[in-house]
Amino acid sequence: MPEPPMIGQDAGKRRVDGLIDGARAGRGGSLVVSGEAGIGKSTLLEHAVRTASGFRVLRASGAEFEQELPYSALHQLCVPILEHLDELPERHRDALRIAFGLADGTPQPFQVGLAILELVTTTGSDRPVLCVIDDAQWLDEASSRAMAFLARRVGADAVAMVLALRSPSKVDELAELPGLAVGRLSVQDAKALLAARNPFPLDDRVRDRLVAEADGNPLALLELPRAGGFALPDASVPSRIEDGFRARLTGLSADARLLLTVAGADPTGDPGLLWPAAEALGINVTTAGADAAATGLVEFAARVRFCHPLARSVVYRAADDSVRRAAHGALADATDPLTAPDRRAWHRAQASAGPDEDVAADLERSASRARSRGGVAATAAFLKRSVALSLDAGRRIERTLAAVQAGIDAGAADRAADLLTTIETATLDEFQRAHVDLLRGRIAFIRPGDSDGPSLTVTAARRLSKLDPDRSRDCFLDALEMSLLVGRAGGVVDEVLTAARSSAPAPSAPDLLEALITLAEQGYRAALPLLRQAFQADGSPLWIQRPGLASMISTELWEPDILPAIVEWLVKAGRESGSPSLLRLAFAQKTTAAALAGDIGLALAATAEEAAIADAAGEPPLMYHRLLLAAIRGRREEALELFETATASGEGGQVTDLYWTSSLLHNGLADYPAALTAARRATEHSDLFLTGVALPELVEAAVKCHEPEVATRALESLTERTEAAGTTLGRGVTAYARGLVTGAEDDYREAIECLADGPYLLYEGRAHLLYGEWLRRKGRRKDSLPELRTAHESLSTAGAEAFARRAADELGAAGQQVQRRSAQAYEKLTMQQVAVARLVAAGATSNEVATQLFISKRTVDAHLRSIFGKLGVTSRKQLKDHPDLLGLDR
Numbered sequence: 001m002p003e004p005p006m007i008g009q010d011a012g013k014r015r016v017d018g019l020i021d022g023a024r025a026g027r028g029g030s031l032v033v034s035g036e037a038g039i040g041k042s043t044l045l046e047h048a049v050r051t052a053s054g055f056r057v058l059r060a061s062g063a064e065f066e067q068e069l070p071y072s073a074l075h076q077l078c079v080p081i082l083e084h085l086d087e088l089p090e091r092h093r094d095a096l097r098i099a100f101g102l103a104d105g106t107p108q109p110f111q112v113g114l115a116i117l118e119l120v121t122t123t124g125s126d127r128p129v130l131c132v133i134d135d136a137q138w139l140d141e142a143s144s145r146a147m148a149f150l151a152r153r154v155g156a157d158a159v160a161m162v163l164a165l166r167s168p169s170k171v172d173e174l175a176e177l178p179g180l181a182v183g184r185l186s187v188q189d190a191k192a193l194l195a196a197r198n199p200f201p202l203d204d205r206v207r208d209r210l211v212a213e214a215d216g217n218p219l220a221l222l223e224l225p226r227a228g229g230f231a232l233p234d235a236s237v238p239s240r241i242e243d244g245f246r247a248r249l250t251g252l253s254a255d256a257r258l259l260l261t262v263a264g265a266d267p268t269g270d271p272g273l274l275w276p277a278a279e280a281l282g283i284n285v286t287t288a289g290a291d292a293a294a295t296g297l298v299e300f301a302a303r304v305r306f307c308h309p310l311a312r313s314v315v316y317r318a319a320d321d322s323v324r325r326a327a328h329g330a331l332a333d334a335t336d337p338l339t340a341p342d343r344r345a346w347h348r349a350q351a352s353a354g355p356d357e358d359v360a361a362d363l364e365r366s367a368s369r370a371r372s373r374g375g376v377a378a379t380a381a382f383l384k385r386s387v388a389l390s391l392d393a394g395r396r397i398e399r400t401l402a403a404v405q406a407g408i409d410a411g412a413a414d415r416a417a418d419l420l421t422t423i424e425t426a427t428l429d430e431f432q433r434a435h436v437d438l439l440r441g442r443i444a445f446i447r448p449g450d451s452d453g454p455s456l457t458v459t460a461a462r463r464l465s466k467l468d469p470d471r472s473r474d475c476f477l478d479a480l481e482m483s484l485l486v487g488r489a490g491g492v493v494d495e496v497l498t499a500a501r502s503s504a505p506a507p508s509a510p511d512l513l514e515a516l517i518t519l520a521e522q523g524y525r526a527a528l529p530l531l532r533q534a535f536q537a538d539g540s541p542l543w544i545q546r547p548g549l550a551s552m553i554s555t556e557l558w559e560p561d562i563l564p565a566i567v568e569w570l571v572k573a574g575r576e577s578g579s580p581s582l583l584r585l586a587f588a589q590k591t592t593a594a595a596l597a598g599d600i601g602l603a604l605a606a607t608a609e610e611a612a613i614a615d616a617a618g619e620p621p622l623m624y625h626r627l628l629l630a631a632i633r634g635r636r637e638e639a640l641e642l643f644e645t646a647t648a649s650g651e652g653g654q655v656t657d658l659y660w661t662s663s664l665l666h667n668g669l670a671d672y673p674a675a676l677t678a679a680r681r682a683t684e685h686s687d688l689f690l691t692g693v694a695l696p697e698l699v700e701a702a703v704k705c706h707e708p709e710v711a712t713r714a715l716e717s718l719t720e721r722t723e724a725a726g727t728t729l730g731r732g733v734t735a736y737a738r739g740l741v742t743g744a745e746d747d748y749r750e751a752i753e754c755l756a757d758g759p760y761l762l763y764e765g766r767a768h769l770l771y772g773e774w775l776r777r778k779g780r781r782k783d784s785l786p787e788l789r790t791a792h793e794s795l796s797t798a799g800a801e802a803f804a805r806r807a808a809d810e811l812g813a814a815g816q817q818v819q820r821r822s823a824q825a826y827e828k829l830t831m832q833q834v835a836v837a838r839l840v841a842a843g844a845t846s847n848e849v850a851t852q853l854f855i856s857k858r859t860v861d862a863h864l865r866s867i868f869g870k871l872g873v874t875s876r877k878q879l880k881d882h883p884d885l886l887g888l889d890r
Contacts, residue, residue, distance in 0.1 A: 004856075007193045007218075009040055009047075009184070016048045017182050019160045021127045023055075023627055025122060026858075028154030030161040032136070032174050035182035037310050038219030038241045041164035043055065044182070045132050046163045051128040056123055056161075057083070060131075062138030063267030064313060068382060069342055070375025071099045073143035081123045087120055089851070099373055101140070101342070111578065112142075113149035113616045114854050120150060121157045121856045122279035125139060128158035135161040135309050141377040141410070145618040148173035149854075152615065156859040181861050184216025193218055198506030213240065219308065220244075245314040248295040255283045256291035258323060260298060264316035265327040265350070268343075277330035325351045342366040342382075349385050360389040364399060367406070372706055380406035382420060392793020396434065397423060400822040404439050413447040434463035438475065445482050454483040458499045473513050477498040480516065481549055494520070510534070511547075514541060524556075524724035531557065543569055551589055556692050558722055560759045562697045563593045578839060580617040586608050592624035595632050598798030601826045601834055603629050608835035612854040631665035632762060639665050657682070663697035668802030676710075677703035684742030685712070685750065699737040700770075708741070715741050729763070730753050736767045739774065762803075765794030769807050781814050792818065799824070825882040828870045835872075836863045841879035 009429045013034065019031050033041045049057055059078035078096070087094055092115035095189030096105035099112045123129055133139070133147060151161045151174075165174060167181070185193065190211045214221035223244025229520045234664055248258060261483045262277050263269075278285050289300055298304065306312040316324065332347035342373030345362040352359050367382035383403035390396035400423055407416030420439055430438065445453035461475035476496065483492035500513060503744035507514055512534040513774035519527035530554060535542045543550035554562040570586030573579070589609035594603035607629060609622040623646040638662070646658065659682035667676035679698035683691045695718035702711035732754030748771035755764040771788030792807035806817040826834050832853065839849045846860040853860075868874060871882065 007189050007196065009044060009182075011049060012044045012180055013042070014184060014563065016044055016162065017051060019162065020048060020051045020055075022131070023130070023158050023160035026158050028157040028159040030151035030154070030162075030163070030177050031167050031180060032163045033176045034167040034179060034180045036310070038223075039182045040167075040216045040218050041135055042308065043218075044180075045134055045162055045164055046128060047161070052128070052160070053128040055128045058120075058129065058131045060133045060143075061309075061644050062135040062140075062143075064135075064138045064309070065140055067140050067152070068346060068378050068385075070140055070142040070370050070373050070378040071101075071112070071146070072267075072343075073139045074146050075100045075143075077133070077143075077147075078116070078119060082107070082118060084119060084122050084315075088115060089847075091115075092118055092853075100367070101340075105372065108163040109357050110615075113146045113153075113312055114851065115154075116146050116150050117153050117856055118850075119856065121154070124158045128160070131159065131161040133163040138164045138309075140375070142373075144173045144847060148177065148618070150615055151177050153855055156862040157335075157637045157856050185218055186216070187211055188475070190216060190218075190221055193221055200798075217241070224395075226233075231453065240309055241308075242314050242730075244317060245297060245311045248297055249315070249318060252295065253288065253291055253829060255288035257319070258289040259283050260292050260295075260315045261319040261323055262330065263292075263304050264312045265296055265330055265347075265466070266305070271302070271304060273298075273331055273334045274304055278336040278735070279325070280330045280333060281301070281326060289675040290447070317635055321353075326354060331710055332370060342369060342799070343797075345382070349389060352389055353620060354389075355391045356389050357391040357395070360386045360391070360399070363389065365755070365870070371406070376406060376410040377412070380410050380412060380415070387419070387422075393427075394559070397428070400561040401432070401435055401439065408442050408446060411446060413443050416448075417443050430463055430467055434460045434467070437463060438478075441479070441482070442644075445485075451492065453777075454479040454496050455642055455836050458496060458503075462503045463488065466506045470508070472505055473507060473511065476513055477546065477549070480513075482548070484552065485551075486543075504799065512546075522699055524721050528557065528724040535562070541565070541569065544573075547585055551585070556721065556725075559725045560729050560735075563589060567593060580613050582623060583613050583859065584619075587613070588622045592628055593703070593798075595625075595629045596760045596762050598765075598794075598800075599800030600629075600633070600824075601838060603676070603799075604826055604831050605835035605838045608831045609853065611831075618856045624661070627661040628664075629838060631661040631668070632798070632800050634665065634668045634800065636665065636669060657693075660694040660697065663694060663701060665802070667697055667700050668705075668800065668806070669865060670679055670802075670806055672701045672704035676705050676707065679714075680710075683717075687754075692718065694719075696737045699740055703740045706853060714837070729758060729760065732767065733756070735765055736770050740770065743774070745771075745774075761794055761798040762800055765791050765800060771808075772844045773808070773810055776810055776814055784814060785816060788814065799826075805860065825871055829867060833863050833867050833870075834862060837867050837879050837882075840864065840876050841882075 015031055019029050022029055033044050035041055058077050058080060060073045062073055076317055080101075085096060094103065094105065095111040096119065098105040099115075099834070106118075120129055120131070130851055131147075133152075136144070136147075139147065147161070150159075152162070153853070154161065163174060163177075179395075180201035183616055191207065194210065209222060211296035220241050223241050230560035249260075252260075258281060259274075259278050261273055262281070262283075263530060266273055266277075275285055278288070288845055289744075292298055297315060298306050307316070319327070328347045332344050332351055335344040337344050337454050345359070345366040345785060348359045349363055363382045363386035367379045367386065370376075370378035370382055376528055380403055383399055383406050383518055386405055387396055387399045390399055400419060404416045406417060407413075416439070419434065420443070424435065425433060425436060435458055441453045441456035441460065443453075444450040444456055457475055457479035461472045461479065464475060476499070479496045480493065480500075481497045497517055501517050501521070504513060504517075510530060510533055512531075513528055513777060515573060517529035518530055535550070535553075535557075541550070542553070547566065551563070551566055554566060558819045565588055567590045570589065574583035574586050587606045590606040591603045591610070594600070594606060603625075605680050607626060610625070614621045623642055627639060627642050627646070630642060643658065643662065659678045662673045662678035663682060666672070666678060676728045679694055680700050682694035683698055698714040699711050699718065702708070702714060715734075718737055722734040724753045732751045735747050735754060736751035738744070739751065748767070751767040752771060755767050758764055768787045771789055773786045775781075775784035775787060788811045790809065792804055795804040795807060811818050825837075831835065836849055839852060840846075843854070846857045846864070848858045849855075849860045864876075867879075871879070873879060873881070
């Protein structure tokens with residue numbers, strides 16, 4: 001089908017040509033071409049196809065009416081290369097088969113992205129690949145996420161991706177890819193385009209009026225003459241283009257218009273569906289097909305293709321409702337219920353003029369399949385339509401509640417809330433009302449700026465108090481977890497615990513909720529035995545049911561062995577279940593444990609893995625472990641940037657240790673006033689969770705700022721916790737905090753003795769630093785030197801650069817020159833390169849590294865070449881010669 005001449009598109013052509021040339025040379029990339037309808041995006045896509053001689057070209061197009069079907073656009077892109085599916089590793093082959101509905105099961109959404117990456121790069125092993133995606137604003141959510149993942153990962157592969165996106169758009173997954181906004185034609189270029197497409201010269205006044213009305217939109221310029229005159233001044237350019245397409249329908253036979261409607265109703269463009277459906281409607285396909293094709297609106301070939309997406313939309317919407325329903329009904333009958341049950345159900349739903357319980361049940365089954373394939377948005381869409389077609393009142397309520405939950409899972413808080421308002425609560429029983437309250441609480445929890453989640457969940461817990469006591473207590477814990485994330489600074493934690501004390505049913509056995517209530521009422525000495533018991537209730541570790549809460553509580557027990565155990569389980573469970581949330585939590589906690597232990601290489605690698613999984617899942621990376629890592633390393637600018645990002649994005653309310661990490665950062669930098677301010681904020685609102693680890697920072701900052709009363713109160717609170725915990729780590733940290741307040745040498749010595757050879761090198765190094773600082777200020781220069789040298793060595797090894805500088809400054813003040821430390825291996829590499837180096841040194845193949853880090857094998861090999869150059873090694877085995885990169889034996 002002819003495209004408008006490429007006039008006025010020089011900048012776009014250069015960008016596309018550069019992308020194609022790069023892919024031909026093995027440097028992959030992507031380009032998102034954006035602009036209003038008719039501005040020339042599709043023309044640039046076709047230019048890419050013409051330029052990519054020798055490439056394997058893969059095409060897909062988003063469809064306005066098919067956004068409910070998960071992975072439909074991705075399947076469309078991959079159909080020509082599914083012959084390579086058997087070449088993939090089993091887990092990736094299975095992920096794609098399930099995602100495309102070719103096999104039963106539940107895919108791991110982040111594995112689908114990696115599988116597509118491997119499929120496309122495998123296809124490109126013998127020649128480059130060009131992926132062309134039009135109308136990306138209409139991609140189904142699952143496809144959009146997978147394609148964005150692919151676009152971000154092809155930098156080292158012979159793959160080019162060009163996506164056309166109508167603006168404005170809300171496709172967040174594509175927003176961060178390299179972009180090109182297609183501008184309007186100049187008056188001169190518009191005149192040149194008219195001249196190129198019109199064999200006879202136009203009257204100057206007519207030409208100038210067309211140019212003015214088209215406002216630089218090339219498709220509008222070509223369609224306005226077909227619209228039967230000029231548009232009203234207030235008509236938008238896309239509306240004028242639609243008028244031109246609509247004008248082509250004038251005079252068509254009923255059969256030709258019906259055929260166009262059927263073609264518009266089928267997003268796949270499959271002639272194997274179109275012609276049987278048309279014949280079933282009694283259309284003379286030979287005559288009607290010729291008449292429809294003569295309009296130039298559609299091309300009937302190997303695929304049915306409209307001249308422009310707006311043309312398809314105009315044709316479809318121009319038909320009466322009854323005609324559209326008939327078209328969908330015929331397409332439903334022509335669709336194979338075994339190979340395409342969801343598309344058939346979708347057509348049946350569009351064909352329904354009113355409630356139909358059979359179709360509603362069919363849609364419910366489609367929702368179940370969509371859920372199993374990772375299509376949460378599709379699940380919500382199918383269920384919502386199922387609700388609209390439900391005849392049975394009881395089933396309608398059940399489907400509505402399920403649709404609301406699916407909307408919550410998809411992050412569509414407002415749509416879920418609107419759907420929930422359709423339920424008449426007066427007709428519900430108490431269980432259903434509790435369910436509604438829970439859903440309202442979850443909607444509030446994911447809605448930015450809404451802090452009602454905990455209180456609504458408490459309401460549900462109270463409703464369930466007599467109906468289901470165990471579930472009621474679980475709901476109180478749900479409310480508590482919510483309050484820790486969204487309402488800690490506002491005292492919501494205390495409100496939830498107060499409600500639990502007065503309303504929670506009695507436990508059948510001591511449980512976590514009882515332990516937390518005891519903690520709030522009676523303090524740590526009374527509560528810690530119950531907390532420890534809750535950690536192993538019924539022989540099952542707490543982190544199996546509530547890993548996030550268990551991770552928080554573990555900090556209050558001052559037991560360094562708990563966090564590694566949680567991490568080990570999280571990694572194992574996350575890999576077995578394919579849960580991105582579990583794996584992300586696992587690697588975030590792994591970063592925390594490694595950073596405190598002084599293994600910065602492992603911390604960086606774990607951070608890279610969390611970021612890779614987040615990217616594959618279409619989510620931003622978590623912040624709190626990044627903040628801790630930056631704080632320990634003393635990276636002020638990096639930490640402050642992360643702090644601002646977390647706050648600006650609304651995640652600041654969820655990063656409950658934001659101010660602890662800030663106080664740690666500033667104590668390391670010897671900016672004690674800033675550390676004092678942050679530590680006060682970390683401890684001022686609640687005695688629950690993460691306050692304990694901030695108290696040593698508050699003691700140090702207060703002493704340095706000459707605030708003895710603040711320091712004394714903080715020490716008392718810290719002592720209560722660590723004495724109740726009774727661990728060596730807790731005693732050691734409390735001892736050096738006490739030494740700061742009392743100035744007693746024995747306290748410092750006790751701290752060093754307790755922390756010697758312990759798992760947390762950061763605390764051990766700080767104990768030596770504080771003791772050395774105290775000795776030097778007491779005039780005991782000779783005694784201070786061994787402590788300061790030990791501190792400098794330990795803190796440097798631990799990557800605690802700012803604290804190490806404090807030790808170096810003290811040594812300098814004592815007259816000792818500190819030898820400049822050679823750069824550690826991990827400081828020469830990017831975060832992802834550290835992860836690659838550690839995995840390769842442990843014996844992983846490039847394919848195994850690619851799988852774990854969600855990158856292509858060629859990207860792994862490119863990283864290795866860079867790593868070898870930076871570290872001055874020539875083989876994988878030599879990476880083991882860098883213990884600072886690969887871990888510490890302590």
